[in-house]
Amino acid sequence: MKATYHRYTLEFKRPSGTSRGIMNTKETWFLVLQNNGRTGVGECGIFRGLSFDDRPDYEEKLQWLCQNIHLPELELLHYLREFPSIQFGLEQAIRSLHAAENLVLFPGEFTEGKKAIPINGLIWMGDPGFMLEQIEEKLDQGFDCIKMKIGAIDFDKEMALIRGIRKNFSKEQVELRVDANGAFGIGEAADKLRSLSEFDLHSIEQPIRAGQWQAMASLCKGTPLPIALDEELIGITDVTKKEELLQIVSPQYIILKPSLTGGFQGAGQWIELAEKYDIGWWITSALESNIGLNAIAQWTFTLNNGMPQGLGTGSLFTNNIPAPLEVRDGALHYNSSAAWDLNAVLKQIRNET
Numbered sequence: 001m002k003a004t005y006h007r008y009t010l011e012f013k014r015p016s017g018t019s020r021g022i023m024n025t026k027e028t029w030f031l032v033l034q035n036n037g038r039t040g041v042g043e044c045g046i047f048r049g050l051s052f053d054d055r056p057d058y059e060e061k062l063q064w065l066c067q068n069i070h071l072p073e074l075e076l077l078h079y080l081r082e083f084p085s086i087q088f089g090l091e092q093a094i095r096s097l098h099a100a101e102n103l104v105l106f107p108g109e110f111t112e113g114k115k116a117i118p119i120n121g122l123i124w125m126g127d128p129g130f131m132l133e134q135i136e137e138k139l140d141q142g143f144d145c146i147k148m149k150i151g152a153i154d155f156d157k158e159m160a161l162i163r164g165i166r167k168n169f170s171k172e173q174v175e176l177r178v179d180a181n182g183a184f185g186i187g188e189a190a191d192k193l194r195s196l197s198e199f200d201l202h203s204i205e206q207p208i209r210a211g212q213w214q215a216m217a218s219l220c221k222g223t224p225l226p227i228a229l230d231e232e233l234i235g236i237t238d239v240t241k242k243e244e245l246l247q248i249v250s251p252q253y254i255i256l257k258p259s260l261t262g263g264f265q266g267a268g269q270w271i272e273l274a275e276k277y278d279i280g281w282w283i284t285s286a287l288e289s290n291i292g293l294n295a296i297a298q299w300t301f302t303l304n305n306g307m308p309q310g311l312g313t314g315s316l317f318t319n320n321i322p323a324p325l326e327v328r329d330g331a332l333h334y335n336s337s338a339a340w341d342l343n344a345v346l347k348q349i350r351n352e353t
Helices: 058-067 073-079 084-097 128-140 155-168 186-197 213-222 239-249 263-276 290-302 342-351
Strands: 002-018 021-035 038-044 121-123 145-149 175-179 203-205 227-229 253-256 280-283 325-328 331-334
Touching (some): 002 058, 002 342, 038 290, 073 084, 084 263, 084 290, 121 128, 128 155, 145 155, 155 186, 186 213, 213 227, 239 263, 253 263, 263 280, 280 290, 290 325, 290 331
Parallel strands (some): 121 145, 145 175, 203 227, 227 253, 253 280
Antiparallel strands (some): 002 021, 021 038
């Protein structure tokens, strides 16, 4: 078995804004395995400024993995527990290596093109005109679930945008989700949740910053609007600690990004615990290329969660990896007649330095 890794910089088609700032590029890494004439590819989708494994020794850990790729998978995953995005890249690469068809990691009705995954349309932060333009575009594209990033511009202006949507579309016509990325202060969060609740929103993600368990528990207990934990899950790798968080905070939902929560295995633990405590959940990508998005989507389909998922990020980049993934009518489809060209994928990955 031989393993190599390759750094790749994804270029946004247009700057994308969150409460943490504007992004023009997104760094990612690819792990390539080769064994007995077969090749496997996985994406280690680090998210600088957010990932638990955003550390100076990240590339050093990739080097270590390539040098020790002969070890059993479970042993490697254990050694990589502080590097969830590398864990996920390894899981993908191994499954890809053994796949009967290139990058078809979870064969089934999704990869056969028979069924699609409902997804939300993502609205990035920006000035009100830009956000309204995105909203109209998503509605025209057939989305009936929209997720808006909030918390970066004036709250009253954000309220006006949401009010405008609701004036024209009821909650039965368009499901609205908002994501604050921890932008609200503890003292103001309850009032802002009350204000937002008048618009029949589905949920709000991470109203206050992560790590404030008691404050978040208080919000979740009295909220007029369902709260979903997102950043709150990042960095918790021990299953006992995961359960403790859910017991204390008792959120209405949790949101799982496999690149940030330990891949299939780590995210799967969160799902088991959420279902134990009757907490809803859904899956989102974390700005991976189409390699990572492909793996997340195929895995997500196997989970039989009928809610719209957060998997609509494949069209954000100018230099994404070509893939048979297509967004149509508010859903992610797999075009089974447009198979992966693994040689082209490897050429594109290796040419980027």
